[in-house]
Amino acid sequence: MMVKEGRVSIETGNAFYNPRMEMNRDITVACLEALPEISDYIDVMSASGIRGIRVKKEVSRDIRVTSNDWDEPACEIIKNNAEANGACLEVSNCGANTLLSQRSFDFVDIDPFGTPAPYINSVCWASKRAMGITATDTAPLCGAHLKSGIRTYAAYPLKTEYYPEMGLRILLGKVAREEAKYDRALKPLLCHTTEHYIRLYLGVSHGRAEADAMMKDIGFIVHCFKCKNRFELKGLAVQATETCPVCGAPVRVAGPLWLGMTKDRAFVEKVIGVLEAGQFNKKERAIRMLSLVRDELDTSTFYDHHAICRDLKATPTDIPTLLGDLKRQGYAASRTHYMGVGFKTDAPINVIRGTVLRLSG
Numbered sequence: 001m002m003v004k005e006g007r008v009s010i011e012t013g014n015a016f017y018n019p020r021m022e023m024n025r026d027i028t029v030a031c032l033e034a035l036p037e038i039s040d041y042i043d044v045m046s047a048s049g050i051r052g053i054r055v056k057k058e059v060s061r062d063i064r065v066t067s068n069d070w071d072e073p074a075c076e077i078i079k080n081n082a083e084a085n086g087a088c089l090e091v092s093n094c095g096a097n098t099l100l101s102q103r104s105f106d107f108v109d110i111d112p113f114g115t116p117a118p119y120i121n122s123v124c125w126a127s128k129r130a131m132g133i134t135a136t137d138t139a140p141l142c143g144a145h146l147k148s149g150i151r152t153y154a155a156y157p158l159k160t161e162y163y164p165e166m167g168l169r170i171l172l173g174k175v176a177r178e179e180a181k182y183d184r185a186l187k188p189l190l191c192h193t194t195e196h197y198i199r200l201y202l203g204v205s206h207g208r209a210e211a212d213a214m215m216k217d218i219g220f221i222v223h224c225f226k227c228k229n230r231f232e233l234k235g236l237a238v239q240a241t242e243t244c245p246v247c248g249a250p251v252r253v254a255g256p257l258w259l260g261m262t263k264d265r266a267f268v269e270k271v272i273g274v275l276e277a278g279q280f281n282k283k284e285r286a287i288r289m290l291s292l293v294r295d296e297l298d299t300s301t302f303y304d305h306h307a308i309c310r311d312l313k314a315t316p317t318d319i320p321t322l323l324g325d326l327k328r329q330g331y332a333a334s335r336t337h338y339m340g341v342g343f344k345t346d347a348p349i350n351v352i353r354g355t356v357l358r359l360s361g
């Protein structure tokens with residue numbers, strides 16, 4: 001099958017190709033454009049080679065690109081596609097962990113089938129300046145497949161109404177702990193959850209002090225399933241209360257997970273600018289989603305407006321009315337990219353519930 005994305009045309013042959021990931025690849029190209037310090041890039045799991053070929057052809061400066069896949073026929077397809085597009089890149093035929101134990105790159109990108117967990121250590125070891133990680137095992141990460149989540153990420157995810165953010169933060173927490181052991185810290189540049197996958201773009205900084213500071217952003221979320229109150233406990237040796245301070249019901253604890261920022265606002269703004277100026281098939285959708293990412297509050301959870309209304313037997317208003325009301329009361333409030341009917345706020349749960357009830361008339 002012949003496909004055209006961005007400024008390249010690819011013959012997929014028998015290699016894996018997922019058209020639903022085109023926006024993901026558009027954003028990857030835009031992120032690389034927005035990271036001038038990156039001069040070499042590896043797509044560790046390349047399949048047809050489309051991601052690396054696009055980075056080579058579409059980023060305005062010359063980046064050294066390596067496209068790797070452990071499947072030999074896929075490597076032949078990558079070579080043909082690179083040649084057909086006039087993209088001069090290195091094709092490598094190696095297992096991901098073997099390759100990453102021997103070589104390092106400014107930007108390491110992994111896009112596995114399912115979980116990235118078996119490769120996170122290698123990606124942390126081999127990424128000099130930044131990394132991109134895709135995960136499609138959202139059920140274990142979000143708490144829907146609890147035992148699998150615990151096994152894979154050495155963390156306890158809770159299935160809450162903010163499950164997409166729970167998954168992203170469990171994954172980020174795992175990457176941060178792997179990174180810290182190399183006396184390095186990660187700095188989230190842009191992270192999003194879209195459809196069936198989570199995608200992280202993370203900067204890397206080196207030094208014990210940086211790693212120590214980063215570890216302060218690891219911790220736990222205490223959640224009350226009765227009233228939807230939730231709060232953070234930072235650190236790894238924490239003491240959680242057993243009951244909810246708002247309603248007295250027993251609480252549950254999720255983590256360890258990432259409690260810090262999940263974006264660098266200026267970077268997201270820059271990526272949006274690249275998408276606006278460039279030739280990307282999915283640019284409108286990408287810009288819409290990234291504008292929400294840019295503008296959302298940096299709280300570690302969000303609320304599902306409809307779930308709160310169900311609890312209260314209230315009629316939902318539109319989200320802008322709710323956000324405007326919370327802001328007039330002096331609280332911060334925003335939409336969130338995780339869910340159309342979701343919102344973020346620093347208002348306590350009783351204020352949120354009172355506001356939703358009052359607006360419901």
Ligand SMILES: C[S@@+](CC[C@H](N)C(=O)[O-])C[C@H]1O[C@@H](n2cnc3c(N)ncnc32)[C@H](O)[C@@H]1O
Pocket residue numbers: 016017018021025043044045046047048049050051068069070071074094095096097111112113
């Ligand atoms: C989801 S596809 C990659 C899609 C590609 N990045 C894209 O954007 O179209 C996963 C690819 O990883 C390769 N793969 C899986 N495990 C691997 C490993 N341990 N080392 C190297 N390649 C691997 C598979 O052969 C497959 O081609």
Ligand SMILES: [Zn+2]
Pocket residue numbers: 224225226227228229244245246247248249
């Ligand atoms: Zn409660």
